[in-house]
């Protein structure tokens with residue numbers, strides 16, 4: 001983390017705190033709009049607070065567990081204290097390689113792009129992954145997001161769709177319910 005070092009391009013990169021949630025929430029909305037899905041995000045600031053910055057408590061109940069679900073690093077403009085970028089990430093586990101980090105979002109506001117800020121933000125996630133004993137950073141990028149693809153490729157991204165033929169997807173909440181309801185446990 002370079003929050004103690006000299007500031008380049010008028011920004012610092014640092015781990016997020018609970019008071020950043022409002023700003024991160026605003027940037028999540030901006031990223032969704034940029035990707036063409038302005039109505040996508042359903043998270044509230046309160047959910048972000050709960051899942052990223054839990055107060056210690058009883059973790060025995062899955063529904064009310066206060067375990068930390070994600071980590072975030074933010075880009076803060078030094079002159080104003082305004083957040084101009086963020087990265088949200090969390091652990092995954094590979095049965096071949098062990099611990100790794102999944103990068104859910106990385107975003108730098110357009111006025112701050114192409115000046116090395118995105119690379120510094122990405123490096124902060126890579127540093128966290130390595131220091132934590134992780135062996136990879138995984139992510140998904142939309143096919144149509146040519147800017148982000150160019151950014152990742154510049155940094156050495158191995159495209160597992162192209163190179164290994166991986167197809168990724170999800171089971172949505174409704175489907176989960178149907179599956180669970182269709183079997184007797």
Ligand SMILES: CC(C)(COP(=O)(O)OP(=O)(O)OC[C@H]1O[C@@H](n2cnc3c(N)ncnc32)[C@H](O)[C@@H]1OP(=O)(O)O)[C@@H](O)C(=O)NCCC(=O)NCCS
Nearest residue numbers: 106107108113114115116117118119141147148150151154
């Ligand atoms: C992707 C993003 C974070 C990159 O941030 P940035 O601050 O512009 O990136 P940097 O200036 O640090 O660039 C790092 C390297 O990538 C290259 N790069 C960045 N954007 C590029 C682009 N659009 N085309 C080609 N190369 C690009 C830079 O030239 C630089 O290469 P260098 O190290 O050889 O100089 C930023 O464009 C962004 O927030 N985009 C919108 C959100 C988004 O798409 N996020 C990803 C969702 S999966």
